[in-house]
Amino acid sequence: MVTITGLDLKNPTILAAGIMGTTGASLVRVAKEGAGAVVTKSIGPSPEEGHPNPSMLQLECGFLNAMGLPNPSYVDFTKEIEIAKKEAYVPVIASIFGGNADEFVKIVQGLSPAKPDAFELNLSCPHAEGYGAMIGSDPIIVKEITSEVCNNTDVPVWVKLTPNVTDIVLIGEAAASGGADAVVAINTVRAMAIDIASGYPILGNGFGGLSGPAIKPIAIKCVYELYDKLDIPVIGVGGISTWQDAVEMIMAGASAVQVGSAVFEGLDVFSSISSGIDSFLTEIGYDGVEDIIGLAHEMV
Amino acid sequence: MMRPVNSVIIKIVDDSPSIKTFFFDTSFDSSTAGQFVMVWVRGVDEIPMTLSYNNAITVQKVGDATSRLFELVEGDSVGIRGPFGKGFTLPEKDNRILVVAGGVGAAPLAPLVEYAKDLGAKVTTVLGARNAYELVFKNRFFAVGTLHITTDDGSEGRKGFVTDALNELDVLGYDRIYTCGPEVMMVKVFDILQDAGALDRAEFSLHRYFKCGIGVCGACCMDTSGIRVCKDGPVFNGMQLVGSEFGKYKRSASGQRVEV
Ligand SMILES: Cc1cc2nc3c(=O)[nH]c(=O)nc-3n(C[C@H](O)[C@H](O)[C@H](O)COP(=O)(O)OP(=O)(O)OC[C@H]3O[C@@H](n4cnc5c(N)ncnc54)[C@H](O)[C@@H]3O)c2cc1C
Ligand SMILES: Cc1cc2nc3c(=O)[nH]c(=O)nc-3n(C[C@H](O)[C@H](O)[C@H](O)COP(=O)(O)O)c2cc1C
Numbered sequence: 001m002v003t004i005t006g007l008d009l010k011n012p013t014i015l016a017a018g019i020m021g022t023t024g025a026s027l028v029r030v031a032k033e034g035a036g037a038v039v040t041k042s043i044g045p046s047p048e049e050g051h052p053n054p055s056m057l058q059l060e061c062g063f064l065n066a067m068g069l070p071n072p073s074y075v076d077f078t079k080e081i082e083i084a085k086k087e088a089y090v091p092v093i094a095s096i097f098g099g100n101a102d103e104f105v106k107i108v109q110g111l112s113p114a115k116p117d118a119f120e121l122n123l124s125c126p127h128a129e130g131y132g133a134m135i136g137s138d139p140i141i142v143k144e145i146t147s148e149v150c151n152n153t154d155v156p157v158w159v160k161l162t163p164n165v166t167d168i169v170l171i172g173e174a175a176a177s178g179g180a181d182a183v184v185a186i187n188t189v190r191a192m193a194i195d196i197a198s199g200y201p202i203l204g205n206g207f208g209g210l211s212g213p214a215i216k217p218i219a220i221k222c223v224y225e226l227y228d229k230l231d232i233p234v235i236g237v238g239g240i241s242t243w244q245d246a247v248e249m250i251m252a253g254a255s256a257v258q259v260g261s262a263v264f265e266g267l268d269v270f271s272s273i274s275s276g277i278d279s280f281l282t283e284i285g286y287d288g289v290e291d292i293i294g295l296a297h298e299m300v
Numbered sequence: 301m302m303r304p305v306n307s308v309i310i311k312i313v314d315d316s317p318s319i320k321t322f323f324f325d326t327s328f329d330s331s332t333a334g335q336f337v338m339v340w341v342r343g344v345d346e347i348p349m350t351l352s353y354n355n356a357i358t359v360q361k362v363g364d365a366t367s368r369l370f371e372l373v374e375g376d377s378v379g380i381r382g383p384f385g386k387g388f389t390l391p392e393k394d395n396r397i398l399v400v401a402g403g404v405g406a407a408p409l410a411p412l413v414e415y416a417k418d419l420g421a422k423v424t425t426v427l428g429a430r431n432a433y434e435l436v437f438k439n440r441f442f443a444v445g446t447l448h449i450t451t452d453d454g455s456e457g458r459k460g461f462v463t464d465a466l467n468e469l470d471v472l473g474y475d476r477i478y479t480c481g482p483e484v485m486m487v488k489v490f491d492i493l494q495d496a497g498a499l500d501r502a503e504f505s506l507h508r509y510f511k512c513g514i515g516v517c518g519a520c521c522m523d524t525s526g527i528r529v530c531k532d533g534p535v536f537n538g539m540q541l542v543g544s545e546f547g548k549y550k551r552s553a554s555g556q557r558v559e560v
Contacts, residue, residue: 022555023555029526053510054340056517057381058514059303071555072556193303202379204345
């Protein structure tokens, strides 16, 4: 059991935003498969179809995607959150995006009746014009949006950060000073792949974001730095597919981990990571996850 | 690693005024009937298509990407990823199998019946379409067993729907039943098989909007169990669909519910 921003999780694995999070039923399924909490697809102000396909492909070293934030709008998504809340029996975190503070607030107010357990602000999607990382790279805007959202909800607010900045700590500090209860790091790393038979960029959007094994070392370093400088919890995400990856992320400073691309291998990834962490802790003689959060910082 | 494989069109066959089969220099010999590939029409879109032969897809022209495909000629190429998803449960040697195909839904079923015939299984097909011109792979089905044809306008075979022909067959006399076609058709087949107590021996090949195509994004998840059509399907046993959204609604590219 871990407690993060006041939410009790039966284990420290969380479904990452944008992965099997488009419907209430799929969130429930992932919860039943063993996730300690689930984050929804990022939900915006109006229905979006997203970028044309190809929108995701497997590369030598990970996955490349540019979905383009497809979503049915907060109006239609309310009933999906209701389903998840009723049947998942784990905390349900609503990931949301907007172009400015007013849009964020409108979505928070619109989704609140469905009672999500927390909001995760997507200030980090690398391939959506006018959204995500476009605004999430500016500390002033990040602070403003975070504080406006915090003023308009009673539930915890998590801010998801982009690694595509010179100094992720500056953005993390902006979120914390805006009142964020936790930061989530990292979203995908800007990347691209080209089809050599034709010269076409493969993704429908041209470029997108890299996830999976290739970005784990980047995520570890981001989480390590954020843990060092912030007083709020850091949730680690990026390239986690085994319990060893999760333990490494926790030792870097994460209080919990999110798992995205690894769902490709199978939905049992949550239960295998959480039982692996448990056995590891027992074997070494730790009392719980708290004992190893940020452990690496004590060694240097 | 799964980048699109450059696949050159080596032959194009007109199956009907709105349906063409494209043969490629790339062959997916390890695929199972019912699996699909993602076909990248460069500069337009990437769309799911079932394999109608190990090296071919059979396409109905309905929108942007399929229209662009129809403009391509032999020597042109597309990018193909796959095969993906779960195909049909293959019949066994002594099985009697029944196949119900509507329109371009014949595409995944033709390779299945050919496999069944080679194995020694006994094949019965009900093939339906709007009119005689739209009957896809009539000869492939005819060559492997008994064929019942229906057309909406009566221009060939029996006038009516595949369900009219199905109603006259003893569905419990078959070991396995396979169906693919428009969802409104499949749901009627579903009802008939459910009433007859034959749902557990039936498999349905479904369509939903695919985004990632590899089981990660969740765009094609169905209510109420959250099954992913692209990864857990596209072929499902009838029992998996009981009480589901099948026949009622599906989700658009944005995830909004739309009626089937
Ligand atoms: C598993 C599977 C196998 C299929 N096999 C065949 C086949 O063998 N032959 C055939 O003709 N058609 C097949 N289809 C349907 C085919 O994918 C659509 O007709 C095609 O995507 C239309 O693209 P478009 O750009 O021409 O049309 P659009 O104008 O983009 O859309 C027309 C309709 O096509 C469907 N569609 C569009 N994009 C997608 C997508 N990414 N995923 C799913 N559906 C989409 C939607 O229902 C949409 O309303 C299959 C679909 C699935 C899911
Ligand atoms: C297909 C796909 C869709 C995603 N959609 C979102 C999204 O809607 N919102 C968001 O904040 N992050 C989104 N992400 C990023 C993930 O939540 C996660 O931060 C990233 O993939 C790194 O984790 P991983 O390596 O475990 O996948 C998406 C990632 C993928 C692969």
